[in-house]
Amino acid sequence: MIRLALLLALGGQPAQAALVHFCWAGSNGYTMTGSMEFPDALANAEVITEADVTRFRIAGFKDGELIGTWDISSRQPDDTWYLRYFPREMQFPTNGEVPGPFDQGWNADGTAADCDEGEFGFNAGNYAQDFCLSGLWIQESGVEPQKPFIAQTTAPTDPECGGPALLSKRRRGE
Structure with a gap:
C-alpha cells in the first residue's frame, strides 16, 4: 500500500496489463483453454514473445x-x-506466419514429448x-500446423471451445 501511494505521489501509474484468453480445439476431443497477460503498452506491438x-x-x-x-x-x-x-490481430501465428525459428512451445518442444512425468504441454x-502429456506425444490430439489459433478478450465458456465467439473464427468445415 505504501509503495503504491509513493508511486502515485511521484506521478507514476501502476502498470496496466492486457489480458487475453484462448481456446484451442484439437482432434479427437482434445481441447485447451488458457489466458495470458502482457504489458498493456505492447497491445500494438508487431509481435510479443515469451520474454514479454x-x-x-x-x-x-x-x-x-x-x-x-x-x-x-x-x-x-x-x-x-x-x-x-500478434497482439493487433489477437492471433498466435502458426506455421509459415511465424517470425523467427520458433512457433509455440508451452512446456512441449517440437517433439511434443519433453514435458515431465505428470505434466502437460502444448x-x-x-x-x-x-499435446504432450507425462513425457508422451499425444499424436491423436494434433491438427494441421496452419490451423488458425486466435485469442479473445472474454474467457471461454466451456472447455470444448464451443462458444459463439470461438466458432465464428473457425474456418468452414472445421
Missing part, C-alpha cells in the same frame, strides 16, 4: 475432462517456453499443433 508475457496458464482437456495444466509461475528451468503472439510447429 507476465502471466500465462493453460489447461488441457479430453472430451471435456481435465487432463493437465501448466503455468509459467511454476515453470522449471528445463521446461520448454517459447511463444509468439506445441505448434511445422508438423502439427498437439
Whole structure:
C-alpha cells in the first residue's frame, strides 16, 4: 500500500496489463483453454514473445475432462517456453506466419514429448499443433500446423471451445 501511494505521489501509474484468453480445439476431443497477460503498452506491438508475457496458464482437456495444466509461475528451468503472439490481430501465428525459428512451445518442444512425468504441454510447429502429456506425444490430439489459433478478450465458456465467439473464427468445415 505504501509503495503504491509513493508511486502515485511521484506521478507514476501502476502498470496496466492486457489480458487475453484462448481456446484451442484439437482432434479427437482434445481441447485447451488458457489466458495470458502482457504489458498493456505492447497491445500494438508487431509481435510479443515469451520474454514479454507476465502471466500465462493453460489447461488441457479430453472430451471435456481435465487432463493437465501448466503455468509459467511454476515453470522449471528445463521446461520448454517459447511463444509468439500478434497482439493487433489477437492471433498466435502458426506455421509459415511465424517470425523467427520458433512457433509455440508451452512446456512441449517440437517433439511434443519433453514435458515431465505428470505434466502437460502444448506445441505448434511445422508438423502439427498437439499435446504432450507425462513425457508422451499425444499424436491423436494434433491438427494441421496452419490451423488458425486466435485469442479473445472474454474467457471461454466451456472447455470444448464451443462458444459463439470461438466458432465464428473457425474456418468452414472445421
